[in-house]
Amino acid sequence: MNGDLETAKDATKLRRIAIEPVTRVEGHGKVTILLDDQHRVHQVRLHIVEFRGFERFIQGRPYWEVPVMVQRLCGICPVSHHLAASKALDKVVGVQQVPRTAELVRRLMHYGQILQSHALHFYHLSSPDLLFGFGSDPGPRNVVGVLAAYPDIAKQGVLLRKFGQEVIRITAGKRVHGTGSIPGGVNKSVSPEDREELLRPLPEILEWAQAGVRLVAALHQQHQDLYDHFGTVPSSLLSLVAKDGSLDLYDGVLRAKDHQGAIIFDQVEPQDYLTRLQEEVRSWSYMKFPFIESLGPSEGWYKVGPLARVQNCDRIGTPLAEAARQELLAAAPGHLVHAPLAYHWARMIELLHSAEVIQELLAEPELGGSELVGKGPRGGGGVGIIEAPRGTLIHHYQVDDQDLVTLCNLIVSTTHNNQAMNEAIRQVARQYLDGHEPTEGLLNHIEVAIRAFDPCLSCATHALGQMPLVVELQDPSGQVVARLSRGVEPIG
Amino acid sequence: MSDPKNTFSLDGHEVPVTAGQTILQAAEASGSWIPTLCHHPEFEPHGSCRVCTVKLNGRTVSACTTPVRAGDVVELDTEELKGLRQNLVQFLFTEGNHFCPSCEQSGDCRLQAVGYALGVTGGHYNPLFPSRRVDASHPDVLLELNRCILCELCVRASAQVDKKDIFALSGRGIDKQLVVNAESGRLADTNLALSDKALSVCPVGAILKKRQGFLVPIGKRTYDERSIRERDLDRAKEDPQ
Numbered sequence: 001m002n003g004d005l006e007t008a009k010d011a012t013k014l015r016r017i018a019i020e021p022v023t024r025v026e027g028h029g030k031v032t033i034l035l036d037d038q039h040r041v042h043q044v045r046l047h048i049v050e051f052r053g054f055e056r057f058i059q060g061r062p063y064w065e066v067p068v069m070v071q072r073l074c075g076i077c078p079v080s081h082h083l084a085a086s087k088a089l090d091k092v093v094g095v096q097q098v099p100r101t102a103e104l105v106r107r108l109m110h111y112g113q114i115l116q117s118h119a120l121h122f123y124h125l126s127s128p129d130l131l132f133g134f135g136s137d138p139g140p141r142n143v144v145g146v147l148a149a150y151p152d153i154a155k156q157g158v159l160l161r162k163f164g165q166e167v168i169r170i171t172a173g174k175r176v177h178g179t180g181s182i183p184g185g186v187n188k189s190v191s192p193e194d195r196e197e198l199l200r201p202l203p204e205i206l207e208w209a210q211a212g213v214r215l216v217a218a219l220h221q222q223h224q225d226l227y228d229h230f231g232t233v234p235s236s237l238l239s240l241v242a243k244d245g246s247l248d249l250y251d252g253v254l255r256a257k258d259h260q261g262a263i264i265f266d267q268v269e270p271q272d273y274l275t276r277l278q279e280e281v282r283s284w285s286y287m288k289f290p291f292i293e294s295l296g297p298s299e300g301w302y303k304v305g306p307l308a309r310v311q312n313c314d315r316i317g318t319p320l321a322e323a324a325r326q327e328l329l330a331a332a333p334g335h336l337v338h339a340p341l342a343y344h345w346a347r348m349i350e351l352l353h354s355a356e357v358i359q360e361l362l363a364e365p366e367l368g369g370s371e372l373v374g375k376g377p378r379g380g381g382g383v384g385i386i387e388a389p390r391g392t393l394i395h396h397y398q399v400d401d402q403d404l405v406t407l408c409n410l411i412v413s414t415t416h417n418n419q420a421m422n423e424a425i426r427q428v429a430r431q432y433l434d435g436h437e438p439t440e441g442l443l444n445h446i447e448v449a450i451r452a453f454d455p456c457l458s459c460a461t462h463a464l465g466q467m468p469l470v471v472e473l474q475d476p477s478g479q480v481v482a483r484l485s486r487g488v489e490p491i492g
Numbered sequence: 493m494s495d496p497k498n499t500f501s502l503d504g505h506e507v508p509v510t511a512g513q514t515i516l517q518a519a520e521a522s523g524s525w526i527p528t529l530c531h532h533p534e535f536e537p538h539g540s541c542r543v544c545t546v547k548l549n550g551r552t553v554s555a556c557t558t559p560v561r562a563g564d565v566v567e568l569d570t571e572e573l574k575g576l577r578q579n580l581v582q583f584l585f586t587e588g589n590h591f592c593p594s595c596e597q598s599g600d601c602r603l604q605a606v607g608y609a610l611g612v613t614g615g616h617y618n619p620l621f622p623s624r625r626v627d628a629s630h631p632d633v634l635l636e637l638n639r640c641i642l643c644e645l646c647v648r649a650s651a652q653v654d655k656k657d658i659f660a661l662s663g664r665g666i667d668k669q670l671v672v673n674a675e676s677g678r679l680a681d682t683n684l685a686l687s688d689k690a691l692s693v694c695p696v697g698a699i700l701k702k703r704q705g706f707l708v709p710i711g712k713r714t715y716d717e718r719s720i721r722e723r724d725l726d727r728a729k730e731d732p733q
Contacts, residue, residue: 060626061626062626062628062634062702062705064596064703064704064705064706065594065595065596065705065706067706068593068594068596068705068706069593069594072593072594093703172710173709173710173711174710177593178710179706179709179710180709180710182705182706182707187706187707187708187709188709373707402628402629403628403634403702403703404626404628
């Protein structure tokens, strides 16, 4: 644990290095590092500097607008927000279980989303580090460089993503920011022609997805010490699992394990999330810090996302992905894998799983059914939880009797990983930067650790009205004559 | 060749005209589209949005209200007039709070469709972001004043067809807004019925039947399959005014 690196004991006379923006991630963030004259690291923070406000301005809007509006939080995983909001609002329109066709269409949309987002992250954003080396020449260390040096891998990445986007277009109406899912169900099913269009490239997609898993597994085996220890900090894990314990990225119950793999809680229904999870704010970031309530804010942080999911579940229901999962588990017999770089491995296992699930869903006759929307007694609110590409995504709404939203709480995947990312970069700073003259290559190590979590910083910074603020009025000499603060914890 | 005694010039082309036709009617009958927002074929022309502005013998007029006579010279698609119409639509976007990405009328909205047809790719002017109400008091109808463009179609429909006078405009200039005929100011306290004509004429997303948003998928919405130009001209052909 590197909690001592969150805030330097004495920040005077320290040199400040800022990595801004952090590159090859979604959204805008920066890392600040405070070093002394001997290049010893005293403070490392990942700051989320964007400012959104969805939780506030969704208030007063009609509930049926919400799934379409909130997905604008993100251009990479809008489907996850679209579906999490729809699932929450299913309860408002009195639907506990949407019609079978609606469930199949939503699942297809979601697994298309997972596939495209994972492909984007691995091939476009992270593969340059993994294929060329963290400290390699920054010139070609990007997707164009990958295209030149490894054209087959880059091409597969582009086409995998394209396939996922097509799944989304067919189910949601548009590749980005569609309208397919509505409270209570969906507004369209999948036609036989569309089904054919998606089935045609599937054999190649499955082949490339397996090649992706093999590539990451091989990288781990070739550089085992690096991949096992780079930024590794043990923590608890959180994810949805199906009620039978298998991997389910669309629906299920919450399960948390401690860093050794013991269950902290299991079978927690989504609407009870507040009994298990809490959030705190810190003065230096717009992103909240969630924690497991029973463990408290300092010990209760956890990881979400692919690495958490493949280890939190008891099994994966599709054969190729389950075999790949067993290989990952066998790499760390008897204990959980906490290495941030293993996220890439887990992510590619999920990409393969998504391709397999899409194949299964396309074989379902009811995917083209006509019963699209359910009905039931009107409710006052609901919670929708989904496993977005980056991790557990929670949407919680209350709606008044005039159909307007009165409360919106979003806990976004990257927010869950906030502490985990900060811990990882502090560990990397300690492992690689401490005592060394910082170079671009060394600083990229910090970014590599952040990228492993595939953060979406624009999704994660949405806490308008809840972030801490300090306003100081200074006289011309710089003396503070008045100070107002809200929600700021003491620093130092 | 048309008989010059019964034609007028529309952008240099001789177009037939019959007595009493407005410029809009004569243009549509000849297959020329003129964009409109406050116009509705079932109601008397209003001429308030000015999006149908053309030049008649060198003078700018609204095509929906101005009669045309044989021998007149009408300019429609000049660069100057196209720019003017774009500006008028941009003003409407600027004055209200029109967020197409999350609006349930997207794809069904006349303002959005006219904007696309006129090549309006952005607001251009700094948005005013006015503070306007959402009246959700009625159990089945939502009044979203952020999107109202003051076309008065609901006012006319309620007065002329429904015979109820539920809607009116109140205030002056930039403060002008749609109000409802109830002491409380709430839609729930009017005698609005779901079958009222006033509910089906709003060209934007200001008067909406509740719980209908996004039921129609992308690809099947009003302007997904046929453009506003095609729809207006087909309607004019089927129902010559």
